[in-house]
Amino acid sequence: MSGVALDPKTAPTFPMAAKTALGDGQLRKNVRHATDVIQAKRARVVGEMPDWQNLRESGKQIRQHTMENLDFYLEEFETNCTRAGGVVHWARDAEEARRIIVGLVKASGSDEVIKIKSMTTEEIQLNSALEAAGIHPFETDLAELIIQLGEDRPSHIVVPALHKNRHEIREIFQRTMNLPELGDQPHDLADAARMFLREKFLRVKTGVSGANFLIAETGGVCIVESEGNGRMCLTLPETLIMVAGIDKVIPGFQDLEVLLQLLPRSATGERMNPYTSVWTGVHEGDGPRSFHVVLMDNARTEILADEEARQTLNCIRCAACQNACPVYRQTGGHAYGSVYAGPIGAILTPQLQEMHHAQSLPYASSLCGACYEVCPVKINIPEVLIHLRNKVVKQNTAGVAGFFDVEAGAMKAMAMIFRSERRFRAAQRMGRVAESPIAGKDGWIRWLPGMLGGWTQARDLREMPKETFRDWWEKRGRDGN
Amino acid sequence: MATEMGRGSARDEVLRRVRAAKGGAAHAEAVRAAYGAVERGYRSEATRSREGVLELLVDRLQDYDARVLEAVHVDVRTAVATMLKERGARSMVVPRGLAAEWLPVSVEFVVDDGLPADELDRFDGVMTGATLAIAETGTVVLQNVAGQGRRAVTLVPDYHLCVVRVQDVVETVPEAMTRLWATANLPTTFVSGPSATADIEMTRIKGVHGPRFLDVILVR
Numbered sequence: 001m002s003g004v005a006l007d008p009k010t011a012p013t014f015p016m017a018a019k020t021a022l023g024d025g026q027l028r029k030n031v032r033h034a035t036d037v038i039q040a041k042r043a044r045v046v047g048e049m050p051d052w053q054n055l056r057e058s059g060k061q062i063r064q065h066t067m068e069n070l071d072f073y074l075e076e077f078e079t080n081c082t083r084a085g086g087v088v089h090w091a092r093d094a095e096e097a098r099r100i101i102v103g104l105v106k107a108s109g110s111d112e113v114i115k116i117k118s119m120t121t122e123e124i125q126l127n128s129a130l131e132a133a134g135i136h137p138f139e140t141d142l143a144e145l146i147i148q149l150g151e152d153r154p155s156h157i158v159v160p161a162l163h164k165n166r167h168e169i170r171e172i173f174q175r176t177m178n179l180p181e182l183g184d185q186p187h188d189l190a191d192a193a194r195m196f197l198r199e200k201f202l203r204v205k206t207g208v209s210g211a212n213f214l215i216a217e218t219g220g221v222c223i224v225e226s227e228g229n230g231r232m233c234l235t236l237p238e239t240l241i242m243v244a245g246i247d248k249v250i251p252g253f254q255d256l257e258v259l260l261q262l263l264p265r266s267a268t269g270e271r272m273n274p275y276t277s278v279w280t281g282v283h284e285g286d287g288p289r290s291f292h293v294v295l296m297d298n299a300r301t302e303i304l305a306d307e308e309a310r311q312t313l314n315c316i317r318c319a320a321c322q323n324a325c326p327v328y329r330q331t332g333g334h335a336y337g338s339v340y341a342g343p344i345g346a347i348l349t350p351q352l353q354e355m356h357h358a359q360s361l362p363y364a365s366s367l368c369g370a371c372y373e374v375c376p377v378k379i380n381i382p383e384v385l386i387h388l389r390n391k392v393v394k395q396n397t398a399g400v401a402g403f404f405d406v407e408a409g410a411m412k413a414m415a416m417i418f419r420s421e422r423r424f425r426a427a428q429r430m431g432r433v434a435e436s437p438i439a440g441k442d443g444w445i446r447w448l449p450g451m452l453g454g455w456t457q458a459r460d461l462r463e464m465p466k467e468t469f470r471d472w473w474e475k476r477g478r479d480g481n
Numbered sequence: 482m483a484t485e486m487g488r489g490s491a492r493d494e495v496l497r498r499v500r501a502a503k504g505g506a507a508h509a510e511a512v513r514a515a516y517g518a519v520e521r522g523y524r525s526e527a528t529r530s531r532e533g534v535l536e537l538l539v540d541r542l543q544d545y546d547a548r549v550l551e552a553v554h555v556d557v558r559t560a561v562a563t564m565l566k567e568r569g570a571r572s573m574v575v576p577r578g579l580a581a582e583w584l585p586v587s588v589e590f591v592v593d594d595g596l597p598a599d600e601l602d603r604f605d606g607v608m609t610g611a612t613l614a615i616a617e618t619g620t621v622v623l624q625n626v627a628g629q630g631r632r633a634v635t636l637v638p639d640y641h642l643c644v645v646r647v648q649d650v651v652e653t654v655p656e657a658m659t660r661l662w663a664t665a666n667l668p669t670t671f672v673s674g675p676s677a678t679a680d681i682e683m684t685r686i687k688g689v690h691g692p693r694f695l696d697v698i699l700v701r
Contacts, residue, residue: 030682033682033683034682034683035683037682037683037684038679038683041683050524051522051523051524054520054521054522054523055523057520057522058519058520058521058522058523061519061520062519065515065516065519067503068503068507068515069507069512069515070499070503070507071496071499071500071503071506071507072506072507072508072509072512073512074495074496074499075496084666089491090491090492090494090495091491091495092491092494092495096491140690141680142678142680142681142689143680146680159679159680159683161680161681162683165682166681166682169681186681186682186684186686187686187687187688189681190678190681190686190688190689191688193689194688194689194690197690198602198690201598201690202598202599202602215665217665218665218666220665220666226676226677226678226679226689227676227677227678227680227689227690227691228636228676228689228690228691228692229689229690231632231636231670231690231691232636232690234632235631235632235633235636236598236633236637246495246499251516252516253658253661253662253665254658254659254662256658257525257654257655257657257658257659258521258523260654260658260671261523261654268679268683268685270545270673270685271541271617271618271619271673272615272618272619272620272654272671272673273673274545274672274673274674274675274676274677274691275670275671275672275673275676275691276670276671277632277668277669277670277671278665278668278669278670278671279632279667279668279669280665280666280667281666283625283667283668285595285631286625286631286632286633286668287631287632287633287668295495297495297498301495301498301499301501301502302502304499304502304503305501305502305503
C-alpha cells in the first residue's frame, strides 16, 4: 500500500479496487478475523441490555431532531462554548478548515502537534496540509500510529489498522522504531507504542483532535477513547485545536446517557470504553489554556437538504455496519477509496462529494440489510443506497447524454419484448442459441461479452433452462398427463 | 483580528445553508417542545437491590482488569496500605482535599499543586476519590473537585488507586448522568478499567498510555 491518502476524487471505481483486494488472501484473512471477533463481542454486550431497542429508538429520535433543528443547536453550542472560554471557528469546506487549523498551529508557536485519531482530519487530509506548512503531526492512537509509520491508509472507522495482523505490525515497529528484538505479542506492541509516544506527550505543546459529540446545552465536548492517548492530547498541551463536522452536535448533556450506552457497545463491544472525557471550554489549572473548535460543513448541508438521505448525518461513527457487512468483510476498507468505508461509507462518501465522485459506491452492497439491523441510531442504509442509485442514474441520463444512454435503451427494448408473447418467446429462443458458446458444462455462465459483462463481473449467471415453463405446460396437455 | 470578517462570513454562509436545506430557521419554543417529545423508553432507574448493585459493580470492574477491595469505613487507611504494599508503591501523588484519614503513614503522599507532567511521571501512582461509580458498566467518574483533582494527575502516573463510597454507586448510565447534570461543566472523566486498546486484531490489551493498573477500594 502506498502512503497516498484515500481520495474519492481520484480513487478507482469500487468493482476495480475490490478485484485487487479480493486477490490479497492475507488481507481477507485479517479482516475476516477482526470483524468476527468484534461482532461476537458486540452481540454479547448488546444481548445484556433488555432495553437495547428503546435506546436505539431514542438515539434515532435525538439525532433526527438535532438535524431538523441544526441551526438552533449550532448557535447554542457556539454561544455556550464561547462563554466558557473556547473560540469557535466556522469552515465552509475542507480547504477552509485546513487553512484555519494550520494558522492556529502556527499561532501556537509549535512546529509539531500530537493528534487524537480523527476520521474528520483524515477526510480533509489534514496531515499533508500540516506537513506542507512545516508542521509535523504525530498520530497517537495505536492504529493510526501503525498507519502513519507504515505509510498505509485507514481501512476502518474505529480500528483503522484492522487490515494488519500482529506480525505485520511488529515488522513496521521493528523497522521504524529501531527495535529489532521486539516480540509479536499484542502487549509487546502496545508497550513499544507507549515508550515511543510518552516523550512526545510530555513535550509537544499543541494538540489536534476531532470530536464525538458537541453538547449544545453546555458548550461542552465529549471524546470517547480507549488508550489514554486522547486524554494526553486533551489535557497536557497548552493549545488544543478541534475540528468537527456540524453533524456532531447533540442537544443536551442528558443525551449522553443514550449515546454513551449505544456507542461503545456498538463500536468495540465494550460496556463502556476505558476513557470518556467531557469538558467545557477552558478550565483554570486543568488542561489547555487555549481551546479552539472548528465547525466544518464540507457538504454536510448538501446531505441535510436531501430529505431521503438526511439520515446519513445521524451516524455516530461506531462502524458496526462495517463489521456486519458481507461486502466489507470480503474487500476490506481500501476498496471504497475513502476514509469512510463499508455501508456508511457507501452512502456518506458520494454525498460528501456532492455525487460528483464515488458514484460506484451505492452499488457496493447486496442490500441484505445487516447494516440497518446493527446501526445504533437505526439509519436505514439500504433505503438510502437505493435512493442514491436512483440519483446516480438520473444524473447520468440527464439531458443529451440520456438520449444516447445504452442502458436506458436496453430497458426500453426489454419493455417492448415483455409486452408481446410472440416477441418474448422469440427472445427466449434467441437467448438459448446465443448463450450456448459461453455457458460452462456445469450450467453456469461466468463471462458475458461487451456491456453485458458488467453483470458477470461480480456474479455468475445460470444458463437458461432447456425447456421453459410455457413449453412444459403446453406439452403436458389439457388433462394434465 | 484580521480573520474576523472572513470567519464571520463563513459562519453566516454555513448557517444560511443549514436553514435553506431544512426550509427555514428553527424557533426556540418549537425546538424545546419537539425535544421534549423525544421518546425515552429505556431504563433510567435501578432495578436491582442495593446489594445487587454493589455486587454488579465489583463484577464489572474485575471483568475489565481492575482489582477491587471492599472496606468498612474505619478501615480505609488499612485497605489503602494493603493495596499500596501489594503494588509496591512508595511515593504517591494525591489531589488537594483528599481525606487525610485515608492516608497510611507507611507511604509518602505528595499533594499536587500543578506539578509539571514529567514530575507526575516519576510517582509510583496516584490516589483519588470519585464523584460516582456506575455498576452496569464498571465505571468510576472523576471530576475536577477536591479529592479528585485535575485530569493530568490521574493520567500520567502508571497506577491509579480510586476510593469509591457506596452511596456514590448507581446502577445505570442514565442515573449517573442525572447526578452529574448540575456539574456538567466541570472537566469530567469516565474511567472503565485500566487503559486498553483493541487496535491489534480487535483483542483487548490492557495498558497503553493511561494508568496500566487500576485498583478500587469500595468503602461500605
